[in-house]
Amino acid sequence: MDNNTNDIKSGRRLSWERLITNKRLGMEQYHSPRQTRNDFQRDYDRMVFSSPFRRLQNKTQVFPLPGSIFVHNRLTHSLEVSSVGRSLATEIAIGLRARHGEEGVFDYLGDIVAAACLCHDLGNPPFGHSGEKTIGSYFSESERMRNSLKPALTPAQWSDLVNFEGNANSLRLLTHQFSGRREGGFAMTYSTIASIVKYPFSSLLAGDKGKFGFFQSEQEIYRRIADDLGLWQDSEGRYVRHPLVYVVEAADDICYQIMDIEDAHKPVSYTHLTLP
Numbered sequence: 178m179d180n181n182t183n184d185i186k187s188g189r190r191l192s193w194e195r196l197i198t199n200k201r202l203g204m205e206q207y208h209s210p211r212q213t214r215n216d217f218q219r220d221y222d223r224m225v226f227s228s229p230f231r232r233l234q235n236k237t238q239v240f241p242l243p244g245s246i247f248v249h250n251r252l253t254h255s256l257e258v259s260s261v262g263r264s265l266a267t268e269i270a271i272g273l274r275a276r277h278g279e280e281g282v283f284d285y286l287g288d289i290v291a292a293a294c295l296c297h298d299l300g301n302p303p304f305g306h307s308g309e310k311t312i313g314s315y316f317s318e319s320e321r322m323r324n325s326l327k328p329a330l331t332p333a334q335w336s337d338l339v340n341f342e343g344n345a346n347s348l349r350l351l352t353h354q355f356s357g358r359r360e361g362g363f364a365m366t367y368s369t370i371a372s373i374v375k376y377p378f379s380s381l382l383a384g385d386k387g388k389f390g391f392f393q394s395e396q397e398i399y400r401r402i403a404d405d406l407g408l409w410q411d412s413e414g415r416y417v418r419h420p421l422v423y424v425v426e427a428a429d430d431i432c433y434q435i436m437d438i439e440d441a442h443k444p445v446s447y448t449h450l451t452l453p
Contacts, residue, residue, distance in 0.1 A: 178220060181186060187419075189358070189409060191284050191407055191408070191417070191420065192407055193273075193277075193279070194282060194418060195288070195404050195405070195406055196368065196404065196421075197282050197285055197286075197365050197368050198367050198368055198405065198406065199215070199216035199217070199368075200366060200405065201365065201366055201400070202333045202352060202360075202362065202364070202366075202367065202370060202402070202427055203354075203359050203360040203361015204361060204364045212391075215285060215288060215290075216366050217368070218286050218288050219370060220288075220292035220312045220366055220369045221259075221288065221291055221295060221365075223363060223365070224292060224295045224363070224365075225295065227363065229299050229350050230252070230295060230296075230299065231249035231252070233250065233252035233255055233299070233386075234250050234251070234252040234372055235250070235255075235274075235303075236250055236251040236252075236298075236301065236302070236303045237250045237251065237269045237303065237304075239257055239279060243328070247437045249287075251298045251301065254432060254436060255294065255297070255298050256323055256434065257269065257436065258294040258297065258427075258429050258432045259291045259292075259294035259295050259418035259427060260295040260311060261428040261432055262290040262291055262424055262427075262429075263288075263294075264287075265289040265290070265424050265427060265428055266289070266291075266421065266424050267286070267287040268281040269424065270284070270286040271285075278354040278380070285368075286421065289366075289368050289369055289372055290372065290424050290425055292365075292424075293369050293372035293373045293421065294384055294425055294428055294429070296347060296365075296397065297347060297373045297429060298343070298353060298375050299316070299347040299350045299351065299423075300343045300348070301341070301343030301344075301347070302341075302343060306341075309341050309342060309387075312341040312394070313340055313341045313387070314338050315336070315340075316324050316335075316338040316339050317339040317366055326338075326450075331393070332381075333380065333393045334406050336379075336380040336381055337392045340380045340383050340389065341386045342376075342380070342388060342389050342391075344375055344388070344390055345375070345380070345389055345390055345392050346369065346392075347393050348373065348374060348391050348392075348399065349391075349392055349394065349395050350362070350393050350408070351365055351370060351373075352365075352370065352395055353395075367405055367406055368406070368419070368421070371403070371406055371408065371419040371421075372421040372422055372425055373388065373425060374390040374391065374418070374419070375388075375389045375422055375425075376389050376418060377390045377391075377416035377418055378390060378413075378414055378415040378416070379393065379396060379414065380392070380393075381414075382414060388449045397436075399416075406419065429440050446452055
């Protein structure tokens with residue numbers, strides 16, 4: 178059996194050799210010959226020491242309570258997701274080696290997923306989906322915005338604003354050019370970047386749920402990455418997901434469902450213990 182994964186609907190095939198690449202956004206031609214870490218470990222470390230990652234400590238999905246109560250914020254959540262994601266990907270790599278008899282390319286799955294999990298919530302506003310809706314409503318319900326800003330934008334750009342999406346904003350934060358610096362933003366590897374894009378299409382295809390993966394300002398960047406990794410578009414313009422997106426998403430689901438229960442339980446216990 179060859180080292181590919183299938184897309185059942187189209188009959189097309191994804192190649193792991195293309196999906197796993199150390200090519201860096203904005204530094205495509207540069208590769209350091211002397212490294213003690215692989216490129217995906219460098220992605221992980223780069224994110225740990227970044228300001229956007231550290232700012233996640235000020236973002237939460239629930240109101241924190243005073244006193245000794247600990248409520249998970251986006252920073253602790255991302256660290257937990259990264260730990261779970263690395264373990265899941267390492268187990269999957271063992272199965273892929275047994276199936277394909279390939280060892281080299283699968284050695285990096287755990288590191289890629291761990292780095293992607295650190296990045297997955299960078300662009301989410303406080304209070305999660307409620308925060309996204311509030312930002313979108315600011316543009317869609319403001320007469321001033323509709324009269325002054327909307328005419329200056331394309332329909333796709335306006336759609337980005339009124340359907341504000343934290344996942345698309347994460348991609349923007351990772352890839353946006355810093356002032357006075359080279360292109361590529363954090364210069365993450367193509368594989369790590371693609372592994373956080375859960376909805377690989379624009380806001381014009383978001384539908385009723387309002388989910389999409391990139392703003393118009395990053396559409397060309399994602400197209401370049403997708404083409405290099407062999408991720409194709411369907412007739413409507415939706416790209417096929419990078420397979421590791423499913424692992425990142427699974428780790429995220431596992432952690433937030435368990436931790437939301439824990440966060441809800443602790444305040445109740447605290448209140449009960451302090452009642453007269």
